[in-house]
Amino acid sequence: MENRIRGLSAGLVSLGLVVAGGLIGRGFTEARLGDRFVSVKGVSEREVKADxxxxxxxxxxxxxxxxxxxxxxxxxxxxxxxxxxxxxxxxxxxxxxxxxxxxxxxxxxxxxxxxxxxxxxxxxxxxxxxxxxxxxxxxxxxxxxxxxxxxxxxxxxxxxxxxxxFTKLNDIKPAMIAEATGRAREAAEQFARDAREAPQEGTPWTSR
Missing domain, CATH: 3.30.70.2970 (Protein of unknown function (DUF541), domain 2)
Structure with a gap:
């Protein structure tokens, strides 16, 4: 992670920081389904003001x-x-x-x-x-x-x-990592539920 977020231009200070901040915190987790592994990613966003x-x-x-x-x-x-x-x-x-x-x-x-x-x-x-x-x-x-x-x-x-x-990323990084990790975990659990409900290989799909 970068310790600074740079604005895109003078006219885009707020928007530029929002866009840059959208890729800061990322949490990773894995959901195991039998012998299959799926990696998912969580993203945390913050609006920050240049300092x-x-x-x-x-x-x-x-x-x-x-x-x-x-x-x-x-x-x-x-x-x-x-x-x-x-x-x-x-x-x-x-x-x-x-x-x-x-x-x-x-x-x-x-x-x-x-x-x-x-x-x-x-x-x-x-x-x-x-x-x-x-x-x-x-x-x-x-x-x-x-x-x-x-x-x-x-x-x-x-x-x-x-x-x-923006030079104070380290101040908000822990909370963002926690948020991103939580979102990744939720995505993994949802994927696991969807996979369990899906037909097995060789079984035709049916609509409900």
């Missing part, structure tokens, strides 16, 4: 002069921290990743002309125990863009948007 949010925010700045590109990147950092604080989020839980500098002229396959020479990209990752507040802030990300921050997205930048997790 942790991870939000990566990627931004980039471009200029033909590296120092100006770096200055713009520093401005984006300040504006991003200001935006998060304005949304009531604890910026002490935000960590800056190492910046990445791309020199377009250093790439022999880069077409000449068009676009700034230097691109400075950086990511900030916010870890918060207030998923609802993170979700609300992520839906207002346009306000950050309005301050001049250029957000980056795409495979080379990693996932965009917050991820929501």
């Amino acid at each position: 942790l949010a991870l939000w990566p925010i990627q931004f980039s700045s471009a200029d033909d002069d590296l120092s100006r590109a770096q200055a713009r990147n520093e401005a984006s950092i300040r504006r991003t921290f200001s935006f998060l604080a304005g949304q009531g989020l604890d910026t002490a839980q935000a960590q800056l990743q190492s910046p990445r500098v791309t020199d377009r002229q250093a790439n022999p396959y880069q077409p000449s002309g068009g676009g700034a020479r230097f691109i400075v990209s950086q990511s900030l990752i916010l870890r918060s125990t207030e998923p609802d507040r993170v979700l609300a802030a992520s839906q207002r990300i346009g306000e950050l863009v309005g301050t001049g921050v250029v957000l980056s997205s795409g495979p080379e930048y990693g996932p965009s948007g917050p991820s929501f997790l």
